[in-house]
Amino acid sequence: MPPLSPPPSSNALNFNHLIRHRFTNRAVSTRISIKCAYGLDHGSYGFGSSRADWQSSCAILSSKVVSQEKSSTDNNGGTADNIAAINGHKTNVTDLQLVPIGNLTGEISKPIQPKPLTISDLAPAPMHGSLLRVAYQGVPGAYSEAAAGKAYPNCEAIPCDQFEVAFQAVELWIADRAVLPVENSLGGSIHRNYDLLLRHRLHIVGEVQLPVHHCLLALPGIRKEYLSRVISHPQALAQCEHTLTKLGLNVAREAVDDTAGAAEFIATNNLRDTAAIASARAAELYGLNVLADGIQDDPSNVTRFVMLAREPIIPRTDRPFKTSIVFAHDKGTSVLFKVLSAFAFRNISLTKIESRPHRNRPIRLVDDANVGTAKHFEYLFYVDFEASMAEVRAQNALAEVQEFTSFLRVLGSYPMDMTPWIPSSRGD
Template sequence: MHSISFPYSNTLNLNHIFSPKRVAPTRLTVRSVYGFEPLTRSDWQSSCAILTSNVASQELNDGAAADHVPAVNDHKNAFTDLKLLPNGKLTVGEKNDKPFQPKPLTISDLSPAPMHGSQLRVAYQGVPGAYSEAAAGKAYPNCEAIPCDQFDVAFKAVELWIADRAVLPVENSLGGSIHRNYDLLLRHRLHIVGEVQLPVHHCLLALPGIRKEYLTRVISHPQALSQCEHTLTKLGLNVAREAVDDTAGAAEFVANNNLRDTAAIASARAADLYGLNVLADGIQDDPNNVTRFVMLAREPIIPRTDRPFKTSIVFAHDKGTSVLFKVLSAFAFRNISLTKIESRPHRNRPIRLVDDENVGTAKHFEYLFYVDFEASMADVRAQNALSEVQEFTSFLRVLGSYPMDMTPWNPSSSIGDHH
């Protein structure tokens, strides 16, 4: 499967964020956004908000790990080059423009619950009609959704105050984890402040007058292709399947290029927006197809105990035996349920070599583990569990403690639904 690239007209992209007008573009420097020094035990007794901001400031000052993870630290330059239009769209300023000033925090920045959604600027990846746009609308009703061409542009848009929040997919019930966003959560300093689950109802879209028999190709986001894999085969569409950046972008591409041999998998809203016909409706392999998105902000929220909360952490384990078992038992012994565990390659230390004189050198792969558990950081059980986890880990970071999405399950309420 290969990727088709095509220009987005109204989406934020890296060129918008980092001035393309410089004659010799300065390359961004590499800087660590996370350290490997665990905090002291007493720090873990305080709230998630305090914890996470401690970590952030420690990381900011931690030059020692500077070559660990590439991230943007050229914010000052970016600020002076940016100009924000009133509609929230980004444009590139001239050198002598007034420098872009970050806004001071307001109370709504600290309380990112949906009721504060009015005209919040929310970055998402894709173009209008993408499921991520719908997720942004579900998370923050009445928000101004800002399309971005890549996930890391959405992260940067929030970091640079171009957007107030980002809403990004992390996992799908059929396709599994969206690994890129797990990796980006570590490279950036944003906090998870909420989650939203969106039933995803896919349609097969083509130009008006086109029938299934004419098709030689189906294009969509790789997750959408994998969510519809079996249904496409059942429909007799054993044609080329090609990945593009997002579902609605695929629909726009078919429409803009008048492609008579190509269909897109996208939402019914994308069909309306880009003037395509729905050839088949509900083509996801499971009717209960759902994608989980996280809401990201510059500041964490204050964790509470008066409603169900989830906490997301990431850790790297130290040497020793049964470390993962010990870490996970810290939650089990306190009756804290884990809802998700994900491992990703530890890019800064991908391999551990263990020499054995007689046999040779064993190579172990090193991992970062992402765990979600059902407790608030305001809950003493979670604080104690993390104190214990810290003893077995070389690195631990709380990505966020946030209200669980408790909306009643109703798959047919998806924005992708054609009816």
């Protein structure tokens, strides 16, 4: 399928506008950014002139996702379902707003007349090796963009302002894949994405590990002694704390949404007393200078990303595979021991196990028939183990696990990332 492009002179598109544009401007290749927009009234959308103003006015998309199911009463006293079923999921498609990058002038786009579908519009998603549309969280220059490029070389990377938006971009066929972080060797797990894996019905189809190489960036001509503030993602600030002190920087640390966004914010607002911790690519994109290279405290700093798709891949046995599952039980720790013994007795190595406490409300579990049940769980357990679901031992292990659990779901069985990893070197 061809990449999506925003129409010229538009400042906010709802999903219906996107569909119409998709079949009328197929040759345009302008990059778009998917964002969560907050409607001020029925006909317009309000946002500030800067990215910070825009971020602060975003509605929380998680309150508008598949867990919402609204119905209205029709004229005959029946129920008219306002939730569209897309890829087997009920979701209100009008809740997802798309905003083109670099065209936030407040102009109202002219309505685009729809054109009939053609056979090319109904073509299947691109196969491996074809140009894929890959959603990631952040702005261009983010480490997630680099992970998307490593996972799918020559892909069309689509930036999203929230993790949830990246999930929905795949579910709504705006993107073919999503590449999202799940854990960092220093900062630990990204719990938000583990929660979203359970909320949504996407499948893990691969993993990629990316070494994190931090740089200290500032506007051209700015020297380190001029700085009074350093901004970046909270984890990036924590990962460079000791090095910033060794550089003699007596500066305030301020957390922002993402590393590349910090670089963009400095360039957009011409902040001459502020530096960002971000990648060298972010410096190139936003016209900043690298004041210090490789400033992470620990050179063994790596983030693990997972690749998500609408359909699972067929597991194989001709190469190392990893399988991710999530399960729950409510009968105490003795059950957890029995669950883990199902893997130990079959010589299956666990690479990760993590518990997540339940929310103070029922968790909605959706099966393939879209029939939901609500139940309180004491804990959810996320487990990764080194085996393919094509192996009999893995199938038997899960069959035994199912006997002791009240809920079990396979998040994906996928090839392990076997590429050599070289720790980031620190620059002078």
